[in-house]
Amino acid sequence: MAPTHQTTPISPSTPAVEITQRFASPSSSTEGFFQAPPNVQSQFDDDIALQRALSFFLPDRVREELIPELSTFSRLVLAPKITTWINDAEKNPPYVKHWDSWGKRRDVLITSEGWRNLQALGIQEGIVAIPYDNERGVFSRVHQFAKYHLWAGSAAWVNCPSLMVDGVAALLRRHLSDPAVEGVERDVLRSAYDRLTSRDPITAWTTGQWMTERAGGSDVSQTETLATYAPDASPRQDVEVTAVDGHPLGPWKIDGFKWFSSATDADMVVMLARTTKGISTFFAPMRKTVPASARDMLGHETELNGISIQRLKSKLGTRALPTAELVLNGTRGYIIGEDGKGTKEITTVLNIARIHNGFTAIGLWGRGLSVVRAFGRARSVGQKPLLEKTAYVTTVAKMHVEYRANVLFNYFVAGLLGVVEQEQIKAFRSVVGGAPVAVGSVGRVPGLRDAQMAEHLLRLLTPVLKGVTAKTAIAGLAECMECLGGVGYLENDDQIFNIARLYRDANVLSIWEGTTDMMAHDVLRVVYGKTKVAVLSAMRDWVKATCASTRLAEQKKMVSEWWNRWETWLRNVEKGEAEMKARVVMERLADVVQGVLLIADAESDGDRNAVDVLDAWLSTRRAGMGLSGDEGSAGSWRVTSARNMRVVYTAESPVGGQAKL
Structure with a gap:
């Protein structure tokens, strides 16, 4: 027998006979009350904070151009195939096959099909590529992060590699803008940059960012990984060994141990290691080719570039993301920038990663709030629709107010980054070629005078953004879980409603990248x-x-x-x-x-x-x-209550009518 759906609440005016008839038989697994699933709308259509941020930080022309793309994408990330991929990534976490059938150490990392599909989708949609294409100039970062905002709740954490790709691409762009970088080094960095900023999942690369070690955590001054300049160290029989893109592996040999390394499935890495001059930044490919003479015997054409996976970390959240302890033993690579100035070099990567962290916070929290709004529309408690429970609406309104402030803060910093980057993009294209870049505009950032002012504000406010938005999103998602009662606490296979996943994933936001x-x-x-x-x-x-x-x-x-x-x-x-x-x-x-x-x-x-x-x-x-x-x-409390309703359900009355403002 099909389930009986009962969504009409019992009111004081309901006749006693009708009440008696309703409860005449007991409920069962197939009969009785079943809550109608909330209709979670796309964030682009339902999220007033996002809509106002785009109206505020983008001119009408640019916003109207982006509406079809963002609206389509906001629906795509809620589509059944995406939720299937999330489920697969969550239920089939990565693992390592350390040994082949004959006892040889190989350390093959296995990731799920869902993870790989989500990774490919993010690349195709330009989650990283948009600001490097720079088609909308000073507004390109707002465009990128609007898409990222919509993506975070469905990405199953493939946005972690994305944030590192973005930061490393910016670092490589800065060095490629220097004509003094030439020869093999330029070819290697340019190949990596082109792959990092590609929209083709077949050729695109992701990257790791390895800093954390046992001795220091975030204190990179305690780095124990050592790098030695040894351009002739490779034995003669390995001269045909290259990186997988055909370039030489690099003149530096790197040895050490990295304690907490995300994106272990990446194609390359940027890391810190100590030289005789101090801590420096290095680029290394993750894999290298096997000599042709040994391929038939070994049964594979590539292997890790002096890297061993000791183990994968077991974490509260971000379970689909392969995070590992890594042993480096003769890893070959290239130094980036000035020897001994690695901490300064890596700052470029960190600052962009911290902005991504802020947008991940509002992306996860915004998804949780969209579920809460939908639940409030669908649920009745006792004799009233949930929307008429003023205590509930007051709680939800407080969250929406904080969320609005956090959203504006994120888009403000994204706008600052978009302004600051235009000079860098101009310098890059003057060296490597490409369309000219117009500079001097401050976009739609309120109160901004020029790019120098933007640079000062960006430096001050990036850590503030990361520190504050992470904590508010964690607390906000805990509140979102509670708003759904027991269902909110469940690890729901229907990932659209799985706020528990969003919450456990959000807890990393206040920890990583500082x-x-x-x-x-x-x-x-x-x-x-x-x-x-x-x-x-x-x-x-x-x-x-x-x-x-x-x-x-x-x-x-x-x-x-x-x-x-x-x-x-x-x-x-x-x-x-x-x-x-x-x-x-x-x-x-x-x-x-x-x-x-x-x-x-x-x-x-x-x-x-x-x-x-x-x-x-x-x-x-x-x-x-x-x-x-x-x-x-x-x-009065009535005025405040009415205001709370407007904050949560901007143009809706409790009974579904319109209350135009």
Whole structure:
């Protein structure tokens, strides 16, 4: 017998006879109440925060050009074939076959078909390639990260290799822009760059980024991996051995142990190793060819480039992502940049990875919120639809307000990156060829004067973005699970509703690419560093320029006072106290930035909902900033309740009618 679906709640007016008839027989596995599955809509259509961010940071012409692409992609990532791939990647995690049938060590990494298909889809869709194509100039990064925002919830963590590919491609682009890089080194780096930025899954490469070692964790000064310049070290019989793309393997020999290395299935790696001059950055192919004379005997044409996989890590989340402990024994590679300046070189990779981290946070959280919104529309509790439970809507509204602030923060930093990169792209194309690049535009970034100002803000705010958005997304997804009750806690095979997966995956966001405390101390390195005067001046000018008009004067005064208080406190406090309170310093700076952006967004078109979000967000910050007021100061509980409903379901009434703002 087919299941009986009962979705109509019992109300006080329901006749007793009808109630008695409904409960006349017991429920069973096939009869009784079955919750209708929530209709999770595509984020591009349903996510007001995303829609407003695109309207705010893109001109109308560019946004309209992108609508078909983003709308189609937002539906694709929810399609059954994608959820099938996610399930396969989750249920069939990677493993290593250390030995062949005859006892020879090979360390063959096996990944699932779902993982490989998701990887190929991300490459085809240009998740990395978009900003390197640079078809929309200063807006290319916003375009890329909008797609990334939609992708993160369905990627099963193939976006981890993507973020490393993006950072390493930017690093290689910078070096290829230098005419002094020539000969074999230029050919090798150019081949790698072209593959990293390709949209063809057959020829495209992914890359690892190996820094973490047992002695130091995030402290790369403790690097124990050693690199030796030994261009003639290969025995004569190996002269025909090359990287898989046909280029020589490299004159440096690298030996050591990497403790926590993600993207072990990558085609190449950028890593740190110690030379006689200090810590340096190296490029190495993951695999090398086997001499032709030995291929028949060995039964394979390639093998790892002096790399052994000791074991794969067992992790709370990111289970489909192969993360390993690696032994390096004669790995051949090339030095990138100046010998002994590796920490500076790797910063390019880290900064872009940290921005990806922020967008992963809002991508996972945004997907969780889309499920919560759908559940609120579909679920009834007791005698009322869930949407009429004001406590529930209040909780969900608080999340949406925080999410809106985090989304604006992410797109603001993406906009800054897009501005800063144009000079770099111009320099690159002047050396290697390609379409000319127009520079000088600051895009649609509010309050921005020029690219130099953007560079200062980007340096200051990238660690803030990573540190703050990771923690809010983790907490937000825990709340999203709770909103669905027991179903939210389940590892649901229907990956559209599996918030538990999103939550356990999100927990890595506050750890990798630097913990929250490390991000906070990075902020202090900037405000106490060599460029502190220029950076703080840029931040001060940005706040002043964005809050210049008389509209929303009360809100602007409040946020401007926060900035003045923050800057004054840092100027007068001992550095030791600032270090002790580093997280608070970072969080209060994030409050200033998010407050300014929420004001600018609300001011841009006077949208009632945007003003509601701004006022609701400010009410949560008053106590933390030492100001008077509480959440009830905006008006009566009825006014606040109505505002909460607008924040969550912008144009919907509880009964499904339209409440146009």
